[in-house]
Amino acid sequence: MGAYILKRLISAVPVVLGITVIVFVIMSLIPGDPATAILGSYATPENVAKLNRDLGLDRSLPEQYFIWIGNMATGEFGRSYSLNRPVLDEVMERFGATLILAGTALVLCSVLGIVAGVISAARQYGLADKAITFAVLIGISIPSFFLGMMMILLFAVDLRWFPVSGMYLPYGGGDLQDLLWHLAMPAAALAVVATGVVARLSRSAMLEVLRLDFIRTARAKGVGERRVIWGHALRAAMVSIIPVIGVQAGFVLSGAVYIEIVFQWHGIGEMLVNAILKRDILLVQGGVVVVATCYVLFNLVVDVCQSLLDPRVKA
Structure with missing residues (x-):
């Protein structure tokens, strides 16, 4: 290894x-x-x-x-012209906020997408399969930034369930509950499209696994259907699902730029847009390199996880 x-x-x-x-x-x-x-x-x-x-x-x-x-x-990324501070300090400060947003969206799309895909495959051509397929197609078709604006109008302006923008209340707050309250809408908006992609590919992977001989053998031995689906079949399908999640990590990182602008989330996406407008070259270059490096390292983690599930990957 x-x-x-x-x-x-x-x-x-x-x-x-x-x-x-x-x-x-x-x-x-x-x-x-x-x-x-x-x-x-x-x-x-x-x-x-x-x-x-x-x-x-x-x-x-x-x-x-x-x-x-x-x-x-050597760790010297230069100094931001527009902010008059070291580029690395600004990027790391903003990148923490982006990781919270993108990481939450990635967890949401992974869990919800896999669960939806498994249920859809287990109930192939049934009512649940058709409902999930319909919802997934709608989710994939809606741009994240447009969905974010619609969520603001409905849940923040009309219903007043969530705050319109920011990471914390401008007065008081600042605790975990306040952060989660502000995080709910942007993370959900960012995760919708990725959830649809993970769900569709999870369904395809599960359908292939459910046709394999070892699944028929497990059922013939009297293993419960729940254990067959969520134990044996899902573990085998994860070999094909994990790379999809790795690709979606890049999607949520890039999509965070739009979501951060819509929700005024003070992350690296908002920083990059402002830096481009101000022609702050070193800040843009430093921010993009840090994000790209993080994505490459995440894909390394995905490859390692895939190799643990399927040793043939290392061949």
Whole structure:
């Protein structure tokens, strides 16, 4: 197992490096001059030239990239122009909020999706299967940001069950109950589409497993149907379900950008949007690299879990 994890870690290095190249190139293609955006009304040619020299923006793109990647390798992500604070400090502070939102949404979509998929497969062509399929198709078809706005209108404005935005009450609060109260709507809105995807693929995986010989053997031996479904069949199907959950982790991380804007959730998605608008290149690059690295590491965890369930994966 240790050799397999080491192999997967080594294979992840070029992926992360490729992401840094893509992010750097895309940011260099954005029109406009960062120095001019930073200086504003003080953007005289002399001041712009001086700031470009100070920031290293007067060098060639390859030089800028290798300086940036070398600094990141030592833990120095640079300093945010717009916030006047270290990039890494801002990214880590915001990333914690995003992990709470995305992690909750991932747990919701995984649990609800698997349960819905198992029930749908166990009751194939029945009323439960048709109802779940109908609900899943509607959920997959609705964009998360649109669903979030509709939830705000219904549950926050009309019914006043949940707060409109933010992570905590502006006065008082600040405890776990307050956080969960604010988290309910954005996490649900973010999890809906991913839940539908997990449910559909869980249903397909379960249907394949339920046709296998060992399931017929278990039933022939008199094993209870509940144990056959939730014990034997689900465990075998998890080999196919776990990679789907890994893919949905990337979906909820990217979808968190829209949800954070809709619900004013102060995470890394909101930070990236503001940084792009202000041409804060180092902050954007640092934020994207941290998110991408987290996603790569999560997929490593998914691969390890899959290999524990099916040793053939390591072959």
